Amino acid sequence: MTDSKYTNFDYELSQKILTMLKGGYPAKLKKVLIVTAPLWFKAPFRILRLFVREKLRERVHTVSAPQLSAHVPRASLPTLEHCRNCYTNNLQNNKLDGVIDEYVISNYIPPVKTQNGVIEHEVARDMTSDRVARLEQPDAMHISDPPYTCDTGPLRQGTFHHAKLPSNLSKNRYTDVLCYDHSRVLLSQTDPEDPTTDYINANYVDGYKQKNAFICTQGPLPKTFSDFWRMVWEQGCVALVMTTGGRAQPVLRFLHLVRRAQRTALADLGDAWAGHSRGPPIVVHCSAGIGRTGTFITLEVCTSRLAAEGVADVRGAVERVRAQRAHSIQMPDQYVFCHLALLEYAIGSYACEEKCLRFVSVYFRKHI
Template sequence: MSSQETAVKQFIDLINSSSNDPNRKAVTPAIATKFLLARKFDIPRAVALFEQHEQIRQREGLYGFDPHVDPLRTELETGKFTILPGRDGSGAAIALFTANLHYPMTVTHKTTLQGVVYQLDVALQSADTQKAGLVFIYDMSTSKYSNFDYDLSQKILTLLKGGYPARLKKVLIVTAPLWFKAPFKILRLFVREKLRERVFTVSIPQLSLHVPRDSLPVRLGGTFEIDHSSWLLHCYKSMTNREDEIIAGVGPQQQQSNSSAQATTMGSGGTSTVTTAILDPHLAGGTIPGATTDLAEYVSGHRRSPSSNVDHIGVEDIADLTAAAGGVHHHHVHHSHHHHNTSSELWSENPPSSASSGFSDDDSLAGAEGDPKTIEQIVQMVRERGKQGLIREYAEIKARAPDGTFTHAKLRNNLAKNRYTDVLCYDHSRVVLSQEDDDPTSDYINANFVDGYKQKNAYISTQGPLPKTSYDFWRMVWEQHCLVIVMTTRVMERGRVKCGQYWEPVEGAFVEYGCFQIRTIAVESNEDYTVAELEVKNIKTDEVRCVSHWQFTSWPDYGVPASAHAMLNFLQRAREKQAEMVKSLGDLWAGHPRGPPIVVHCSAGIGRTGTFITLDICISRLEDVGSADIKGTVEKIRSQRAYSIQMPDQYVFCHLALIEYALSRSLLQSADLSGFDDRDDDSE
C-alpha cells in the first residue's frame, strides 16, 4: 500500500471514529483525497479542515439545495460568481467574484454562498484543481459602497481559507476603491495563518502579473469574453451526470462511474441526490441551440482523466464545451500550462503588485534579515575599513551579474522608451501600465517597484521621463495613486539634458500629456530644493488629484555632496509631505499606512535614486529598531532595480550620511572618523 493510500485510510478511520452522528454520510476515499491534497497530505491538518468544512456547510445551509429552484437559480444566473475557463501559470483554477453585480439588500448570504460552493464543487472535480489549488479574484471595478457586503466577504474568505478542500493560492482584490477599508480587516484573518503574502490589491494592469492574460476576460485586461451561460450548463450537466466523487491519484482504489443517471445537488461532503437527469439550456438565461444533444454527445466522448477511470470534465475544458454547446466562439484555452504567453513565464509565484498589497504595518522585506548593525557598530566598521575598504565592498556587490531578465525592455517597440541603452528595467519587478489600443507593448515604462522598510513596493524607481514617455510617466503616477514625486537631478546639468520637463515650473501654468492635464498650483523655492504642488486632472473622467513634486537641486555636478545635511533635510520633508497627504485622504486611502509608492527618479533612475531610497530605508529602520544594514539594503534594491547605487562614492556617502543623521538626532553622541579618507588600499 502506498503512503498516499495509507494516509487516505487513516483519514477515513479518524473521521468515521470521531463522528457520533448516525445520519452523517460515510467518508469515501475520494472525499478523503480532496482534503488530504488541500493540506499536502498532512493528516491532522486535513482532518481539521474537514471538520471545519462540515461545520460551515451545516451552519450556512450549504447541503441539499437544488440549483434549478429559485432563489438559487436566479442567483446563479447573475454571473456575479463564476469559474474562469483558464488557469494561472501553476495550474490553479480561477474563481471570479464581480462586486458590482451583488446587491446585498436583494439576496441572502445563504443563497450567495450556495451559488459559490455549487460552482466550486464542480471546479473541484478536476484533478488539476485538487492538486494546484484556487486563485480567488474579487473584482471591485466600478462597484459602489452599496455593492459591498462585509459579512458576506468575511464568510466567503473564511470558507476558502479554512473550510474548503482546495488550497487557496492567492486572493486578488482588483481596483479597490479608495473608500474600501473593511477588506483590510478581513485580510488580517490571513495573517495568523501566514497567508499575508498571498493577498494582493492590484490594478487591472497588475492583474496580469499574477494570472496570464489568456486566462483573463477582456474587462480585466485579458483576451476573452466571459461565457457564464456555458459554464452553468457544464455545472448542471456535471452535477447531474457524475459519480458522487472524483478520486485524484489514489491508485488502485479508484472507483468506476456507475451512476451516470443520478443527479447530485451538492458535492464535497455528505450530499443529497435526486434521481433526475435534467439538463435545461434555458437555465443559463438564454437558449443555446442544440445544447442538450451536442453537449451530451461531447461529454460521452470526452477524454478520460489521467487520474481516474471516470469520464471527467475539468474547468480547462469549458472552451470546448462552449463550442459543442452551440458554436459559440471562445478563446482557446491551453490544456498544458506550460505554454502561456511570454510575459507570464517571467513572474515568480508572488510577483509584484501595488503598494496597497501591504495591509499590515510589519509587511516587510527589510526586517531582521541580512547583517544589521547598531549605529555605534556602523561607525566602528566605517572607521576600521576606511573609504577604500567600503569602495572594495561596493565593488564586490557591483561585480555580481543582474539576477533577472530584461525581456520587455529589449522589445523592439520599447527600446526607444529607455533613456539609456545600458540601463534597462527588470521584468520581475517592473511597473506594468494599462494596455492601450490593443498594443501589448503599451504597458511598458522603464520603472521598477522597490520595497521599503516594512512596506512592499514603497517606491517606484524610474528614469527621468523622455518627451516621448512623459504621458506614460503620468499614466503610471495616476494608476498607482502616487502622491509624491522625488526628483534628484536638474533638467540640465553640464550642458546636457538629464530629464524632460514633464511639469511646468511656473505657478499657474499647465501642460497636457494625452488625457492628463498637469497644472502647477504653487511653487516653493529653497536653497537646496524646489517644491511644486501639482493638480493632475484626468480629462476623460474629470477626476482631479493633487501630487507634490520635490526636486533636489544642490547635488553637485560631480561626485556626491560634501555634507549630507541638505539631502537629509530634503528627505525628511518629502517623507513628512507623503504622511500629510495620506492623512488628508482619511478613510479614502485603504492601502499601507505609509501610502502609495513614492516615485523617485534622477536621470537613469539608479544612482541618486538608489542613494535616496537606501538612506530612507536605513533611516526608517534605525529610528524603529536602532539598527541598519546598508550593504543588505543596497543588495535588496539592486535585486529589484538593476544597477542601483551606480558609483562607489554613492555607497560611501550612504554610510557617512546615516552617521550624520544619527548625530543630528542624538542617536549617536560622537563619531571619530579622522583619517577615514587617508586609509591606504590595504586597510580594512
Template sequence: MENGTLNNEQKKALAEFIEVVNRMRKVQNKPLISQSTAIKFLCARKFDVARSIILHEQHEETRLREGLFNFSCAVEPLKSELQTQKFTILPTRDSTGAAIAIFTARYHTPNFSSHQTTLQGIVYQLDIALENIKTQRCGLVFIYDMSDSKYANFDYDLSQKILTLLKGGYPAKLKKVLIVTAPLWFKAPFKILRLFVREKLRDRVFTISLPQLTQYIPRESLPKHLGGTIDIDHNKWLTYCLNYMTNSEKYGSSDMSEHICNSNNTKKEVDPDPKVNNVIGENNIERSAIVKNNLSSGWTCNTANSREESSPMPTSSVSSGFSDDDSLRCDSSQSLTISQFIDHVLKKKRTGLMKEYEEIKTRSPDGTFTASRVRANLLKNRYTDVLCYDHTRVLLAQSDNDPLSDYIHANFVDGYKQKNAFISTQGPLPHTCADFWRMIWEQQVLVIVMTTKVFECGKVKCEQYWPPEESSEDQMYHNFKISTNSVNKFDNYVVTRLEITYTNTNEVRQVSHFQFNSWPDFGVPHSAVAMLDFLGKVRKCQSSMLQVLGDKWAGHQKGPPIVVHCSAGIGRTGTFCTLDICINRLEDTNTVDIKSSVERIRSQRAYSIQTAEQYVFCHLALIEYALARGFISTPPDLSELNSLDDSD
C-alpha cells in the same frame, strides 16, 4: 517540507500533533485525524505544534458554527451556488507557487444566497485545492474582485465571516488578500473589516486598481478579465472537483473532505476520471499516490497560454528583495548596532568601503530584461545600458488592446516594512511624459522625488514634464492636464504643488513634486545634512497628503509608492531609497545594514547606486543622522572618509 518529504524535526512535530489532537478527539468521541490532514494544519503554521493545534480547534469550531459539515455538492442550493462562478480556483499559481482563489463580488446576491451556502461553496473548492502538496507548502492568494459590483452585491457580515475563516479557521497559509477595484463606498466598511485581521496579516491585505494587480501576480497567471492572458473554464474546474471527490469516496476519503460530497449523488452526474478508475486497485496507498499525482499536475484551462504548475514564472516584486511574507524587517546576520556600525566604518575606511561596493557591483544582474529589449520599447529607454528588470517592472494598463502599451521604464522597490514603497524610474523623455503621468495616476502617487536638474553638464538629463512656475501654462499629455498651483524654493531643493486633471472624467488630484538641486550626476550631495533634511520633508509631505486622502486610500498605512527619479534612475535614485530604508530601520530597531539594503534594492532595480562615492556617502549620511538624532553622543573622527570627489 520539500516534495512532500518531511525532515526529522517535522516528523517529530507531526507525531506530537497527531498524539495531542487524537487524544482530545477520543475523549470527544470523534473520528481520529489522519496523517495527511495533520500535515495540512502543520504546514499552515510552519510546523509550530502549539499554533497548529489552536488552528485545528478554531477550524472545527468554524465548521460547526457555520454548518460546513455533511453537505452535498450535488444537492440544492449548493449545486446552483457552485454554478454562479462567484468563487473559483485558477489553474495557475503566483510567482511563489501559491494557489490563486477568486471571489467575484458582482456575482453575489445576498437575497438569493445564504451565508451558509456561500461558505459551503468556498470550503468545498478550497478543500480540494488544499489536497495539492504544493498548495499546502506555498499557500493561497485570495483575490476579492469588486469590478463592476454595486452596493447591493456587498454583504458585510459575509465578508467578515470569510475573513474570519481565512485568517485563523482554515488550514492554509494565506499569503495575501488583494481587493481589486474597490468602490469609494467600500472604504469605510473596509477599515472596520481590517480590525478582524490579525496584525501580522494586515500588511498582506491590499486594495488595488486593476492595473496594479499584475504587480502582485504575473499576467500569465491571471484570467483575461483581470488583465491576464488565460481563459478559465469554471465548469471544467467543477468537473475536476466532482471527479476527485467521487474517487475519494470510492477509495477511501480523507477526513478533511469526508463531509463534502456523497458518491451516490455525484457518480450519476459525472463519471470519475477513467485514468484513475482503470489504474487504481483496492489498495488505498496506491490510490492515494495516483490521485495526489493527478492533482499535483493541476487541472487544465481552456487556453494555449495556460502553464503547467512546474513551469517557471518571473519573480514579482512581492516576493523579492525585502518582501518576505511575514514582515519587511530586513533582519539579517550582517545587521549591526549603531556603535558597531561606526566601528565597522572606521575600520574599513574609505578604501575598504569602496572595495566592498566594487564586489557588489561586479555581480551579474539578478533578473531578465526581456520587455526593455523589445524593439518597440527600446525607444522608451533613456540609456541603452540601463534596462528594467521584468520581475519588478511597473505595468501600465493596456490601451487599445496593444500589449506593448503596458511598458514604462520603471521598477518597484520595496521599502522598510512596506512592499512597493518606491517606484524607481528614469527621467521622462519627451515621448514618454504621457506614460509617466499615466503611471502617476494609476498608482495613485502623492509625491514625486526628482534628484537631478533638467539640464546638467551641457546635456538634457530629463524632460521638463511639469509647468515650472505658477504663471506657466498648463501642460497636456494625452488625457492628463498638469497645472502648477504653488512653488516654494529652498536652498537645496524646490517643492512644487501640482494638480492633475484626468480629462476623461474631470477627476482632479494633487501631487507634490520635490526637486533636489544640490546633487551632481555620478556624485553625491554637497551636504549630508541638506540631503537628510530633504528626505525628512518628503516623508512628512507623504504623511500629511495621506491624511488628507482619508478613506479614499485603504492600502498600506504609509501610502502609495513614492516615485523617485534622476536621469537614469539608478545612481541618485538608489542612494535616496537606500537612505530612507536604512534610516527607518535605525529608528525602528537601532540597527544598520547598508550592504544588504543595497544588495536587495539592486535585486529589484538593476545597478542601483551607481558609484562607490554614493555607497560611501550612504555610510557617512547615516552616521550624520545618528548623531543629529541622539543615537550617538560623541562625533566620530571621519576625516579619512570625508574627502569625497564630487565631480561627474
C-alpha cells in the same frame, strides 16, 4: 589599430559601437581609448563623434601607444599578457605577414612603482574637475552621478525581456539601463492590440517594512512623458522626488520633508486610500533612475531602520535595492555617501536617541 588598413574597417561593427555610445549611460563609461588610429580613420571619426552624447564624447580619445601610460595603469590590465600571447600565436598559426611591434604590445605601459606592496597611482591623471573640487572640500559629501562606476559585480537573477522588445527600446533613456521584468511597473494597456503599451522603465522597490514603497524610474523622455504621468495617476502616487545633487545635511533635511509631505497627502486622501498605512509608492527619479535614485532610497531605508531599531546595514540595503532595480548605486562616492550621511543622521537632530548614539559608537569601533 596599429598598421590597420581601410580594408580592415568593419562598417557594421562601427555602427554598433557608435549606437552603443550614443545611447549609453554616461556614469557607466569611464573612458574609451582608440589607439594609434590611422589618418583614414581619424577624418570620419571627427564627424561621427558629433553624434555622440556630449558627456560621452569628451571621454572618447584617440591616443598613440606611448600616451596610454597617462590613461591606463598597468595593474588594471591583467589580461594584457594573455592578449599578446594570443595575438602572437594567431600570427604564427596563420602564417600572416607582418612583424609584431614589441613596444606597442608589451611596453607601452611603463611599470608602476610599488610602496609597501601597494601600487601608487598619480591621482591627477585620473580625475575629473568634479572630483578635484570635492577633494579641496573634504566636508562636501554629495549624491552625484560622476563618470565612475562601482557596479562591477554580478547582478541578482533577473531578466529584461520586456525592456528589450523592439517597440520598447526607444522608451529607455539609456540602452544599457533597463528595468527588471519581475519588479517592473505595469501600465494599463492603451491599445488592446499592442501589449507593449503597458511598458515604462520603472521598478517597484521595497522600503523599510513596506513592500513596493518606492517606484524607481528614469527621467521622462518626450516620448514617455504621458506614460510617466499615467503611471503616477494609476498608482495613486502623491509624492514625487527628483534627485539632483546635495550634501549630507540638505539631503537628510529633504528626506524629512518628503516623509512629511507623504504623511500630509495621505491624511488628505482619507478613506480614498485603502493600501499600506504609509501610503502609496513614492516616485523617485534622476536621469537613469539608478545612481542618485538608488542612493536616496538606500538612505531612506537605513535611516528608517536606524530610528526604529538602532541598527543599520548599508550593504544589505543596497543589495535589496539592486535586486529590484538593476545597477542601483552606481559609484563608490554614492556608497560612501550613504555611510557618511547615516552617521550624520545618527548624531544629528533627526535621531538623537540613545540607541542611535550606541550605533555611532559601535560603527566607529568597527570601521575606524
